[in-house]
Structure formats: structure tokens, C-alpha cells
Amino acid sequence: MIYAGIDAGSRAIKVVVIKDGQIVAKGQAEQGIEQGRLAGELFDSVLQEAGIDRPQVRYIVATGYGRNAVSIADTCVTEITCQSLGVSRLVPQARTIIDIGGQDSKLIRLDLAGRVQDFAMNDRCAAGTGRFLEVVAHRLSVPIARLGEAAHDCKTPAPISSMCVVFAETEIIGLLAAGRPAGQIVAGVQRAIASRILAMAGRELQAPVVFTGGVAMIKGMDQALQTACNKPVEICPLPQFSCALGAAIMAQRIFEQEGGVPW
């Protein structure tokens, strides 16, 4: 049986297709205004590349911020549920998930069986999200994918005191004017994001801590989180796809265990 998950995130759409519980195809595309159409096109191209006909896919679950626009999905499930399923499949021992995306960040606590115990979300403020890094990348004229390299091995992160991205940008301009190297500024921003995430955690994080979401691919962010929470932080394999994988797993569960009736 083949199932699919579509994660319609704020910055990118991700598709994962599974067969017998294994990933057989995946792909991603930039998010845009016509979210439903973009998701459909990406889905079709992923299937085509993998040589899978659309009718072979028994059930599709959409997740992510734009999930309601994905009309090809059979049902929608939140990122909290999908991310926990995806990460638990990729890192079965995970007890805490830190998910930092382009527009929001989440902290999910799992029990020993990998079920969600509790979660916290930051979706009202850009200061704990990838958006903060985008702003810095733009200000420093560095492609976001290479932002981490700029901060590589920085031992003296610049202090970024603002809890607001808009004001932090002003601070960054001041730091640049004062001659602080770009690497120190990037490291400072990474530290600010990490401290924001830790504030969201509210209390001690249970190890193992797994870091996922698009921001997990930016070099140095895992180190910043590790320093902030004083625990090893493991980057999830396929961090940009873990949520879509969870959606595909959910699709399988709904179809096989719930008779196709969503919760």
C-alpha cells in the first residue's frame, strides 16, 4: 500500500510517499500564493519521478500551515501530530522535538512510546523562527543556506538583546556600523533564537533532544541550542521532510486502522 504526506509549510512544500512503511519518494518546492496548485504539481512530479500512478496512493494527509489549501488531500492533521510521528520514526528514542520552521517554532515532548505528551508553539513572534535568520541573511547579503558558515567556529557571539526581530535588525545595523564581523552577528542571532526556544520550553528538556525543521539545516543552530539547553541536540535525519513523513504515516494509520475515517 502506498500513502503520502504533504507538508505545506510557510516557506516550502514537502511531499513524502511511503510504501510498506519505507520512504519511496520525496520532493520539495518553494511555497507560493497558489498553495493548493503548487502542492498538487509537486505531488504529481514526485509520483512521476518515482513511477507511481496517482490511483496507487491510497490516502493522503496534508499538514502544515497551508494544509487546508491542499485539496488533493483526504484529510488534514496538525504539524504537532505529524512531526511527532515523523521524528519518532526517524529517531525512535527522541523525547523532545525542537522544530524551527520559517514562520513558527514548536517544542514537543514525547513519552517513551513516542506519543505527544505536551507541546508549546511560538507562532506570533518571528524572534524564535527562521524568519529571524532570513532577516539577518538579507541584511548581511549572505544566502541563507550559507549563513551558518559565516558563524562557523565563532567563539564570541555578538550580544543581541532585542526580543523582537524588527528591533533586532536595528541592533544588527548598529553592530555592523561598530565593525563587528558578520560571523559574530550570525552567531549572536542563533544564540537569541535558541534562548527564545528555551524560554518556550518553560522547564527542563528531556533528552534525547532532536532538532528538526528547515532551520535545522543551518550550520551552527544545533550548537546554539545545545549550549542554551546544556544537553546534546541531535539533528533529525531529513529534517525538512520529517513532518511530511509523519503525515504519510498518519495517512497509513487512518486508512488501515481507522477505516479511512479521520480522528
Add this chain to the structure above:
Amino acid sequence: MILSPQKLTLEQWDGHWDLLARQGLLRPEHCGPLSRHVSDGDTRLLALRFDNSPAALQLWNLLLTEQDRLWQWKEGGKRLVGTMKDLGTVPVMAYSLDDLVAFYPDGAWWTPCVMEMNQQLLQIADSLGIDESFCPVRAMLGAFVNRNHFPIPDLLICSVGATCDDFSAIAQRLNGLGFPILWWEIPHRRPPEPWEEAVQIGNGLVAPASLVSLVRNELDRVRSALSALAGTDLDDLKLQAAISRANQVRSLLASLNRLAFTATLSPLPALEVLIAQMLAIHFCSDLGKTVDVLRALLAQAKQRVDAGLGYGRPDDVRIFWVNPPADIKVMNLVEDYGGRICGTDFMFTHALDPIDLDLPPMDALARIALADPMVGPVCDRARRIAAEIQRFGCEAVVVCRIPGASHCATEGSLIAQYLRQTCELPVVEVEVPSLVDTTVHVFENRIKALIETAKARRRG
């Protein structure tokens, strides 16, 4: 005849009203159709869905005609008492005297929601230096200034001390604008030291006798002021009679809550249960009508439960809700997402507890005022919530934040943390502004994730 429970839009209610009227199912106390309130400016009603029972119609009409009622009382020679901050003590005292009517100016905090900001109340507060860093109850300042929402009361009484910082600042600003206020102090509740005399103040709480005595003395000052305003002595007999009537309201609400939170299907929507609970604070300026409305609602709920009728599905996730939402629409939305409200703490739970009739009335009132969950340590409030969660078998908790409200910022996270640890339930904190529309996706995402989490836990 039992009407099958159904949530209706305002437009649908108009047609339904005509039908009920033709069938002779409406009596004068049910009043006219709800849509007439939109022309008064209550445009948020257009975004809500309401229970279809005549009892619910009566409830909404009582709520939405309060302003008219206050003007009528005033023109009829009654003296109006604005009872601020205190939720459920001073109104009981005021209603002991026939010539006094108490109301709750703080209730204007919902006006930006109900009138969808079209009265500019928050902007008036802004202009007076009380900006969005304060609780939306600052709308009350605007209501006093534009004089469009209630008559200016003959006496303003406000509790201060261990009350919320926002409100104290706002009330002081009001005072500074030329509205004299009789302040009475409510001290921070603390447990007695070993050498102090301890007094049971209700709901399992104990306080030093000296604190109870302090509150009693403060309430004596209030008693004198009310007596002077009415021109008649507020004696213990009158107080006792008013306490009995207040207890009647509290008892009806307790029965209503029990039915709403424990029946297989909820006999009333969460929105109507919220509005009904609000009547406990000051009886919507008419104690008699409040009793009638609650009796009708309770009878309706019992009929539905007996007939096995109600809202939602038996497997809807049982949610405990902490703090009142600034936009009442979210109560509709939670049910749309598959949640069911099975327990609430809207910050005035002591106003739902019976007042001890075996004590001298002023002592009983002092104790219930001191039992206010908002004037003691946050752990007292959290413990009470945890007990209610257990009592009603809740599976998840929503801690609702009011933007700018100091209580929410400080207490909300602590309560959430306590409940996570002691009840081991998923807890979500969510901020609800006066109009949720632009952030509804945030609200939806959090509530749906909470519901999914609770359902996944059921599956083991």
C-alpha cells in the same frame, strides 16, 4: 415539546423566532428576536451561532438589554452602584437594598468584541495613556468617557490591594478623570502562621482570622456607603435575604454546570454556558430576571439530557478552559474543532460558591471575598482547577491569555506548568484578542493539535 438542539446563526434565529412565535412557544419574558441588537451596534452577533431554545433566547436578551435596563432603573429613581473589580461580593450587598441596582462597569471589556471595535473605546483609553500594554478592561475608561454604554453610577466602589495591577491603574486613572471611587482593600490571602488563629473561608481554604477581620472592616465601610446612598440602614436581615437570593443563583449555576460538563452530550453550547456563568457576578442588573433565566436554561438542559439530546459527539475531547476569552466567538470554534468544554475557571469561581448562611452575613461575605482565587497565591487557584479537572474527567486544558492582562502573563504559565505536572494532561496556552478573526488560524492550529494529542492518548 423538546426542540432538537441546533446552533443557529442570527439570520436563522430570525426565521426560527417567527416559527416559535406562530407555534405559541414564546412568552413575553423571551423578548424579541436577537437580530434587533445588531442595530444597537452589537455586530459581533453576526459572527456567532446560538442555541435554538427559547431559554437561550431569554438569556441573550437579558444580557443584551442591560444598558436599556440601567437607564430605566435610573429614570425610575433607583440609585446605581458601579461595583468594580470585586466579582461577586459587593453586588450581593447592594442588592440587599430595594432602591439600589448594582452593575459591573468592568463588563465593558467585552464591548470591543461585541461591538467589533466600532465604539472606539480602546482608542479613547489610548488617548488617556492607557494603551495596549494594559488589559482590554481599559475599554471601561472609554465607556465612562463617551457615556454611551451605561449611565454614570451614583456610587462607584472598587476593590484594591491584591487585585490585578492593570485594573488598579485603570481605576486610578478613572478616579483622576473626576469619577470619585470608594476604595476598599482586599489583602493578599496567605495561609495562617502557626501562632495565628485560623479561619475556614470556603472551598477548603484557610486564612488568618486577622485577614478576615480586615476584610470585614473594609466591607463595613462599603455597607455604610450603601446605606447612605439608599437612605436606609443595610441591616443583617436584609443582607441575609440577599445572600439567600445570590445563593439561589449560584445553586442554579452549579446545577447547570454539572449537567453541561457531565452529560454524555452537552445539553447547551459552551457559549451559552459562559454567558450564564457571567450572570453570577452582578446578576446582569436584575436579580429576579437572572433567576428566571437560569431556571429556564436548567429546565431546558434537563429536558435535553433526559431525552438523550445534546451537542457534539460522545467522543469529543473534554477540555478544561482557564480564563475568559476576550472574543466569545472562540467558544463556538472550540466545539467546531471537536472539543467540548467540561470545566471552566473564568477568574471568578468564588462567585459560584455558596455563601455560608450560618455565619453572621458580614463575616460570610468577608470570607467569600477572601476566597477569591485571584487574591491568593496562584497555587491555590491551580489546585482548585486541578480538582475540577479530576471531577469532570477533563482530558486537555486550554489556558486562555488576554492580551495585555497582567494576571494572564504571570499566572497563566504557572497554572499551565502546574497542571502539566500534577494532572499529566496536555495544556496549551493561547492568546485570544478582542477580535480573533485575523489570528484564527493560530487559534485553530493550537486547539486542533491539543484535540489530536488528547485523542492519541486515548488510543494508548
